[in-house]
Amino acid sequence: MKILVIGSGGREHAIAWKLSQDDRVEKIYAAPGNGGTACENKCENINIKADDFQGLIKFVKENNIELTVVGPEDPLSKGIVDTFEKEGLLIFGPNKAAAMMEASKAFAKDVMKSANIATADYAEFTNYDDAAEYVKKKGAPIVVKADGLAAGKGVTVALSVDEALNALKEIFIDKVFGAANNIVVIEDFMEGEEATYLAVTDGEKIIPLSVSQDHKRVYDDDKGPNTGGMGAYAPAPVCDSKKMDYVTNHIAYPMIKELKKRGITYKGVIYAGLMINGESIKVVEFNCRFGDPECQVVLSRIENGFLDALLASAKGSLGDINIINKNMTAACVILISGGYPKEYKSGYEITGISDADGIDNIKVFHAGTKLENDKLLTNGGRVLCVTAIGNDLKAAIDKAYEGVAKISFKDMAYRKDIGKKGLSK
Numbered sequence: 001m002k003i004l005v006i007g008s009g010g011r012e013h014a015i016a017w018k019l020s021q022d023d024r025v026e027k028i029y030a031a032p033g034n035g036g037t038a039c040e041n042k043c044e045n046i047n048i049k050a051d052d053f054q055g056l057i058k059f060v061k062e063n064n065i066e067l068t069v070v071g072p073e074d075p076l077s078k079g080i081v082d083t084f085e086k087e088g089l090l091i092f093g094p095n096k097a098a099a100m101m102e103a104s105k106a107f108a109k110d111v112m113k114s115a116n117i118a119t120a121d122y123a124e125f126t127n128y129d130d131a132a133e134y135v136k137k138k139g140a141p142i143v144v145k146a147d148g149l150a151a152g153k154g155v156t157v158a159l160s161v162d163e164a165l166n167a168l169k170e171i172f173i174d175k176v177f178g179a180a181n182n183i184v185v186i187e188d189f190m191e192g193e194e195a196t197y198l199a200v201t202d203g204e205k206i207i208p209l210s211v212s213q214d215h216k217r218v219y220d221d222d223k224g225p226n227t228g229g230m231g232a233y234a235p236a237p238v239c240d241s242k243k244m245d246y247v248t249n250h251i252a253y254p255m256i257k258e259l260k261k262r263g264i265t266y267k268g269v270i271y272a273g274l275m276i277n278g279e280s281i282k283v284v285e286f287n288c289r290f291g292d293p294e295c296q297v298v299l300s301r302i303e304n305g306f307l308d309a310l311l312a313s314a315k316g317s318l319g320d321i322n323i324i325n326k327n328m329t330a331a332c333v334i335l336i337s338g339g340y341p342k343e344y345k346s347g348y349e350i351t352g353i354s355d356a357d358g359i360d361n362i363k364v365f366h367a368g369t370k371l372e373n374d375k376l377l378t379n380g381g382r383v384l385c386v387t388a389i390g391n392d393l394k395a396a397i398d399k400a401y402e403g404v405a406k407i408s409f410k411d412m413a414y415r416k417d418i419g420k421k422g423l424s425k
Contacts, residue, residue: 002027004060006050006080007071008034010334010367010385011292015069016043017363018299022307029065031056035376036366050075053083060089067092067311070268073149073289077103081268092314094288098259098266102288105147105185115258117251118282120187120275128172131184135164138186145285146171147183155226155285157189192277193421194284195236196294197247200309203265205318206252207309210301210325211239211274212294213422218341220417227341228382231418233331233393234297237425238276247272251283267313296365296387297330331396332387333404333418337368338411340381348410350376350383356403362388364403378409393422 001024005016013036016028020042030037033045048055050072060068068084070076070093079096093099100107112119120143125131135142135158144167146154154177158164164186170176171184194216198209212234218224239247251274256266271287271294290298299306305323312318337344346368353376356364365387368380384407388399397419404414 001025001067002029002063002065004029004031004056004065004068005033005037005071006031006056006068006075008032008050009071009292010365010382011290011295012071013037013040013365013367014296014299015071015290016040017365018302018306019069024307029059029063031059034366034379035369035371036364038371051078053080056080057084057087057089060084061087066090067314069093069310071289073099073102073287076288077149090311090314092268092310094266094268095264097264098268099288101255101259101266101286103149105145105285106183108286109185111255111258112283115254117254118280119284120190120282122185122187125184125186126182128168131168131172131186132165134186135161135168138188140164141189143187143189144168144171145185145187146177147185148177190275190277190282190284192275192280193238195239195274195276196291197239197244197252197270197272197274198290198294198298199248199252199270200313200318200323201252201256201266201268201270202313202316202318203256203260203267206248206256206270207318207321207323208244208248208252209323210234210298211236211244211247212291212297213238214291214294215415215418218336218415220415225341227336229291229293229334230336230415231331231333232293232297233329233396233419233422234294234301235329237393237422239274243276243281246281247274251281255286265316267316292367293332293334293385296332296385300330300363300387300389301325301328326389328389328391329393329396330387330389331393331400331419332365332385333400333414334367334382335384335386335404335407335412335414336382337378337380338413340413344381345411346378346380348378350378350407350409352407353384355406356386359399359403359406361390361399362386362403364407383409383412393419397423
């Protein structure tokens, strides 16, 4: 079997790596891929961008590719699944209408309201003045969200009114997330711990994978600006099996059933960002793809069934498919270019990856790397994701940092407290 994985980050490297472990897979192409997929067993990078739908379709047809797996949210929101399916091609991911669950915060909120899914109270605004007046009336803490896609950076948890007003200025006046982001959702602040629920669905059946916990802030002790993610671990102690079942039955199923009522069949990944406070579980957001770096730890725990689930989901018939997880914990640490998520420099040589990969139960996933003249160079803000599995959370965390110690590049930085919350449970 030949498979195409679309994207260039750590998530896509993890997907290609996991699929390559299946004996039925002969070849994996990554479009455009990165330095890690270029070196991965059975994998080859192809120079086609993720938004070049016609170029991708031409490649799939010419190379007899049997399944395409979409990593990032942007091509999903632009309708890559619809375009492929019109050509009779099998592709894993939600169509454009279903991807609105991530592409529009306002749409997702309306779906949750109709489906009686617990979430924060909110209001929508299309201009700065009305939004600012609302913030001043409500006070802080308060959450400001750009309605559209913003690469994981469009949410501000404002601890003061001034911080919220600045976030509104960035969205409405400075247009830092683009002119298309002209709607803002303002939510009440929710107390608790965040966690990420991941599952695969065909629009009728749901197969839960794991609940993980991400670390969004760039500095230790959850300080500094939000990032795409600085590390993660799974399973998350804050969400035990009983709570995970609750999320499946009271959040995930109501979501796909409400969409079905609207004539939308949701196939692909269900990503539910949760706020857990004791027995209370509310939804922060829905995304339409695997999280990054949540994907890396969730896939590291999967023993078998991953390829079968993707194929069955894409065909719209999960049936009796199951995914089996290892009885182990996974943890990962993201290595970043100094200065990220703001200004940073790239193009520095990376050393020590093979040393880290050589340690039992460690896998280094590439996020922002490129292979140039047989050298691996930094090529992004988030550069590498050092992932480890262990018999418990402490063992997994210790192992991950053992791998981190082997790697070096100029201006390398990372958090030193990944998993600290989980260890306190």
